[in-house]
Amino acid sequence: MEKPAEQKKGMAIAMKYYYPDYFDDFECVPGHECPDSCCIRWQIVVDPDTLKKYRHVQGPLGKRMAEKIDFSTGRICPHGEDNRCEFLNEDNLCDIVLELGENALCETCHTHPRHEEVYPNVRERSLAMTCPIACKQLLERKEPVNIDCYEVHARKEWDPFFDHKLFAELVPTRDTLLSIAQNRKFSMNQRMVMILGMAHDVESRIHHRAERKHTSFPLKNLPIFPNFTDREKHQLRKIRKxxxxxxxxxxxxxRLDEIIYDEKYFRQENEEPVSTIMTDMLFALSTMEALNPEWPPLLQSILNIREEMSREESRGRMAEYTEQEDEIELEQMLVYFLYVYCCTSAYDEQLLAKCKMAVVNVLIIRELWFMRWMENDELLTIDDKAELAHWYVREIENSDENMEQWDSLMQRSPRFAIKKILKVLRRGDILKQTH
Structure with missing residues (x-):
């Protein structure tokens, strides 16, 4: 990995760069070799520095840039039924690269699927599962993923609106969550139960501290983030341990059955089956913006199949599917989602919602694989898995609106109540143990 140049130590502190150990292994494939080009169905925003360069491009390409790029916002709006980038030619190659070279690409195009989440004096890098090649490479990996870190000297970054104290507790919390996700002594369902349990316990301590939060005087809009007390820090360490x-x-x-079958929640005359819970989760997806026009029909076909299957048939077929399931693939995806999502809760204190999102993503991808397995007469290839997994993640993560809505649903929607998710995981673990 290319490391930034170090600055003079006198004015510097450590800048930490986190990244998965496979980060440098990615290699893009050109043109039609790529099963799903990132230059399609994605509205690119050109960064200001690259826009300045594009203003001086001459000839036919410069004229196209003047016509197709909104230089006030940097947006390159996709066109046509397939929503292709204006500079993607019929061979699925970039005309900008062909004429000006790869260094002429904007920052987003040059780095994708490499992503960098920016926090004060911390950078977290990842390979987006929205890329089919990166997704397949992740699913094919059998070894546990390591999150590596290196440090360079850099100027201190301080954001008064960022909760630095919370972030300092979230990093070791995420480390523990990743360790749980990779503990192969337990089934995947058991690991996801523990992840939700720990997120719930940690968040309760975070919210307890938040009760002491207030704003500064006279700057009423400037938050004052209280320290975690020694008692709260001890409790967080105790939870992680x-x-x-x-x-x-x-x-x-x-306590699991007691939690799931709380009298106020589930002890009704007609208890809600797991199949209905999963159907509700899939239906929630259908209410969101569709980036690919083929996505809504796929979801609808799955909902139709679920509606036609009896409760017993659904349970029996899922039991057959889980017998041949490779849990390592689920583990790698869970680690990806936890790594990318968890520390973003520094902005809203909603760690449980981020962990629910990670777990639900895995459950839905597993459901997509299950349906393809049934459709293909119990055959499911790694290409099938990568296609469906990256497609789903692209629909969620390539739309800011969808990401915000998905996060909001995890926080507020009864469809994604923790008891419902736990019930799905508990039933799945029982099925696995009895077959």
């Missing part, structure tokens, strides 16, 4: 113990799931399991 407890969920790393080999007996962690055993302790949770004793």
């Amino acid at each position: 407890a969920y790393c113990e080999d007996t962690a799931y055993e302790k949770i399991e004793k």
Whole structure:
């Protein structure tokens, strides 16, 4: 990985760069070799520095740039039924690269699917699963993913609106969540139960501290983020330690049915089956913006199949599917989602929602794979898995509107209540144990 140049130490502190250990292994494939070009169905915004360069491009390409790029906003609006980038030619190659070279690309196009989340004095890099090649490489990996870190000296970055104290607790919390996600002593369903349990416990301590938050005087709009008390820090360390113990799931399991079947929630005359919970989750997806016109028909076909299947048939077929399931593939996706999402809760204190989003993403991708497996007479290739997984993630992550709505649903919608997600995981684990 190319490291930024170090600055003079006198004015510097450590800038930390986090990245998964496979980050440098990615290689893009050109043109029609790519199964789903990132230059299609994605509205690109050109960065200001590149816009300045594009203003001086001459000839036919310069004229096209003047016509097709909104230089006030940097937007390149996709065109046609396929929503292709204006500079993507019939061979699925970029005319800008062909004429000016790869260095002429804007920052987004040059780095994708490499993504960098920016926090004060911290940069977190990832390879987006929205890319089919990056997604397939991740699914094919069998070893646990390591999150590496290096430091360089840089100027101190301070944002008065950023909760630096919360972020400092979220990083070790995420490390523990990733460790749980990769603990192969437990089934994937058990690991996801523990992740939700820990996120719930940590968030309750975060919200307890938040009650002491106030704004500064006379700058009423400037938040004052209180310190975590020694007691709260001790509680957070205790939670992280407890969920790393080999007996962690055993302790949770004793209370799991009590939590799931709370009288106010589930002890009704007609108890809600797991299949209905999954159908509701899929239906929520159908209410969101569709980037690919083929996405809504796919969701509708899955909903139709679910409606036609009886409760017993759905349970039986899923049990057959899980017998041949490779849990390592689910683990790699869960690690990706946790790594990318967890620390963003520094902005809204909603760690549980971020972890629910990670778990639900895995459950829905598993559902997409299950349906393709049934459709293909119990055959499911790695290409099928990469196609469906990257497609789903692209529909969510390539739309700011969808990401915001998905996060909001995790926080507020009864469809994604933690008890419902736990019920899906609990039933899945029982099915796995009995077959």
